[in-house]
Amino acid sequence: MLDVTRLRVLVAVARHGSVTAAARALNYAQPSVSHHLARLEAETGTKLVQRAGRGIRLTDAGRLLAERAVEVIGRLDAAENELAVFAGLRAGRLRLAAFPSALGTIVPAAAAILHERHPSVDLRLTEAEPPEAVRMLRAGYVDVALIFRHEPDEAGRAKRDTTAAGPAAWVESTGGGRAGGAGGEEPAVDYEDLREQVLLSEPVHLIMPDTVVRGGEPPLAPAVTELWPADLARLADQRWIAGCDRCREHLLGQCAAAGFTPRIAFTTDDFVAAQALVTAGLGVTLLPDLALRAARNPGVRTARLRGTRRSVVAIRYGEAPDPPATALLLDALRAAASAAPSRVEVPSRVEVPPRAPLSRPEAPSRPEAPSRLEAPSRPEAPSRAEAPSRPEAPSPEVASPEAQSRSDAGSGVTVA
Numbered sequence: 001m002l003d004v005t006r007l008r009v010l011v012a013v014a015r016h017g018s019v020t021a022a023a024r025a026l027n028y029a030q031p032s033v034s035h036h037l038a039r040l041e042a043e044t045g046t047k048l049v050q051r052a053g054r055g056i057r058l059t060d061a062g063r064l065l066a067e068r069a070v071e072v073i074g075r076l077d078a079a080e081n082e083l084a085v086f087a088g089l090r091a092g093r094l095r096l097a098a099f100p101s102a103l104g105t106i107v108p109a110a111a112a113i114l115h116e117r118h119p120s121v122d123l124r125l126t127e128a129e130p131p132e133a134v135r136m137l138r139a140g141y142v143d144v145a146l147i148f149r150h151e152p153d154e155a156g157r158a159k160r161d162t163t164a165a166g167p168a169a170w171v172e173s174t175g176g177g178r179a180g181g182a183g184g185e186e187p188a189v190d191y192e193d194l195r196e197q198v199l200l201s202e203p204v205h206l207i208m209p210d211t212v213v214r215g216g217e218p219p220l221a222p223a224v225t226e227l228w229p230a231d232l233a234r235l236a237d238q239r240w241i242a243g244c245d246r247c248r249e250h251l252l253g254q255c256a257a258a259g260f261t262p263r264i265a266f267t268t269d270d271f272v273a274a275q276a277l278v279t280a281g282l283g284v285t286l287l288p289d290l291a292l293r294a295a296r297n298p299g300v301r302t303a304r305l306r307g308t309r310r311s312v313v314a315i316r317y318g319e320a321p322d323p324p325a326t327a328l329l330l331d332a333l334r335a336a337a338s339a340a341p342s343r344v345e346v347p348s349r350v351e352v353p354p355r356a357p358l359s360r361p362e363a364p365s366r367p368e369a370p371s372r373l374e375a376p377s378r379p380e381a382p383s384r385a386e387a388p389s390r391p392e393a394p395s396p397e398v399a400s401p402e403a404q405s406r407s408d409a410g411s412g413v414t415v416a
Contacts, residue, residue, distance in 0.1 A: 002043060004076065007069040009036040010048065010058075014066040018055045074140020075317075094329050097126045097133040098146035101271060102312060104294030106199070107146070109336035110329070118328055129244050129269070137194070137317050143326050145315050146333075148288075150204070150250040153309040196315045197330065199337035202289035203304050204250075206232070207278050210301040218301070219284060226304040232258040239265035239283035241274045251286050254308065275300050312337065 012022035013033070023030045041048050048062035058066060098107050103125065111123055128136060130147035137145040206227065211218045219235055220227070232255055240255075240262040242248040248264075255262045265283050268274055271291035277283055279299030288310045292302070314333055316322060322330065 003040070004073065006036045006040040006043070007065075008073060009033055010040060010062065010066050011069050011073060013037065013049065013056070014058055014063065017057075070139045074138070076140070078140040078143065093122045093124070094144070094325050095124045095126065095142040096144050096146070096329065097128040097136050097142040099129055099133070099148060100127060100269070101288065101290035101294050102146045102148075103127055105290050106312070106333065106336040109339065110332040113335050114329060114332040117332070121325055121328060123329070130246060134194070134315070137315060140317075143316070143323075144329055144333075146199075146312060147315060148246070148310050148312050150246070150308060150310050152307060153201070153203075194315045194317055195320065196313045197334075199312045199314055199333055201309050201311045204286055204288050204308055204310055205292065205302040206235075206305055207275060207285045207287050208301045208303070209278055209281050209284075210299050220303060224303050226306055228306050229254045229257040229308070230259075232305075233260060235284055236260040236262075239263055241266045241268065241277050241283045241285035243267070243271070243274065243285075244269050247286070250308075254286065254305065271295065272297070 009022065009026065009028075012025050013019060016022045016025055019030055019033050019037075022028075023033045026033070037049055044061075044065070046061045046065075047059050048065060049056045050059055096107070107125065111125070114121055114123060126136070126142060128145070130145075130149075133142070133145035133147055136142045206220075208219045211222075219238055236255075236258070240251065242251055242262075242264045248267075251262060266274075266277055268277070271287055272295045274285050274287065275295070275297035278285060279297050286305065290312070314330060316326060321327075
C-alpha cells in the first residue's frame with residue numbers, strides 16, 4: 001500500500017520542480033521531503049527522481065505515478081469534504097470550473113440563485129477550458145465542470161441524412177469525432193467515469209465587420225442573416241481568427257465542408273479580442289451565442305451558421321447520487337440556463353439607423369427657435385416712432401395743408 005503523505009510529496013515535487021520549492025509549499029523541512037521520496041522509491045522499487053543540474057526531475061515512472069497520485073489525492077480530499085457535509089460539520093463547499101463565455105453569462109446567474117436559496121453554501125469558481133476542466137474534475141480539484149461540444153443541430157441532422165457524402169463526411173465537417181481524424185474533429189475525451197447533463201444548446205454565428213459602422217465592402221451581402229457551412233466558401237479569401245483547440249477544430253471542420261482551408265491570421269481565446277479584430281477589418285471568425293451575450297462589440301455583424309450548434313454540459317465524476325451541495329449547484333445551473341434567451345438579443349444591423357436617429361426631423365422642432373424671429377416684433381418698438389404721432393397733437397395749433405389752403409383761399413391769397 002502506497003503512503004498518501006509520500007504521494008503528496010511526489011506531487012508537490014512534480015508541480016514545483018524542485019525539492020526546495022516542494023518543501024516550502026508543504027511547509028516541510030527539505031531533508032524531510034528527500035526522506036519521503038527515498039521511502040517512496042523503496043516502496044515502489046522504482047527510481048522516481050533523478051538529478052538534473054542543481055535540481056531534480058521525475059523519471060518516466062515518476063511522472064506516471066505523480067499523475068495517478070493527483071487523481072487519488074484529489075478524490076480523497078473531495079471525499080473528506082463530502083463526508084463533512086453529510087455529517088453537518090461545516091457548510092457545503094463547492095468548486096466549479098467553467099470556460100470563459102459561461103463564466104460571463106450563466107455562471108454568475110447560477111451563483112446568484114444558489115446564494116439566494118442557500119447562503120451557507122460556499123461556491124468557488126475557476127476558469128478552465130474543457131480539457132483542463134475534465135482533468136481538474138478527475139483530480140478532485142473541482143466538484144462540477146462546465147464543458148462544451150459542437151454537434152449537428154436538427155437541420156444539420158436532416159441534411160446529414162440526405163447528403164450523398166454520408167455520415168463520415170458530416171462528422172468531419174462538424175468536428176464531432178475523435179482526435180487525429182480528418183476535417184478538424186474535436187480532441188477525444190474519455191467520459192466513461194463521468195456523468196453529464198446538458199444545460200443548453202446554442203447556435204454558432206459567423207462574425208463579420210459591420211460595414212455600416214466601419215465602411216468598406218461587406219464580406220457577405222447585407223441581406224444574408226444565416227448560411228450553411230458550404231456557403232463559407234464565399235469567404236475563402238478572407239483572413240480568419242481562431243480560438244482554443246476545440247473552437248479551432250470546429251472552424252477547420254466547417255471550412256473543410258466548404259472545400260477550403262481557412263487562412264488563420266490571428267489566434268486568441270479572448271472573444272472580446274476576436275470581435276475587436278473583426279471590427280478592425282482584420283478577419284472573420286465563428287462565435288457561439290454565449291460569447292456574444294457576454295460581450296457584444298457594436299461594430300460586428302452576425303449571420304447564423306446553420307447545421308451546427310454548441311451544447312453546454314455540466315459533468316460530475318463518479319457514480320450517482322450527487323452530494324447534496326452538488327445537487328444544489330446543478331439545480332441553480334439549470335435554472336440559470338433555462339432563463340437564458342435562446343437567441344442573442346443584441347442590436348441587429350437593421351437597427352443601426354437609430355444611431356443617427358433621424359434626429360434631423362427633430363430639427364424642425366427648432367422652428368420653436370423661430371419664435372425668436374418674432375424678435376422682429378421689436379419693430380413694434382417703432383411704436384415709439386408713433387411718438388411722431390405727437391406732431392398730430394399740434395394739429396389744433398398748426399393747420400393742415402388743406403385747411404391752410406382753405407384759409408388762404410378765404411383770405412384771397414393764392415399759394416403757389
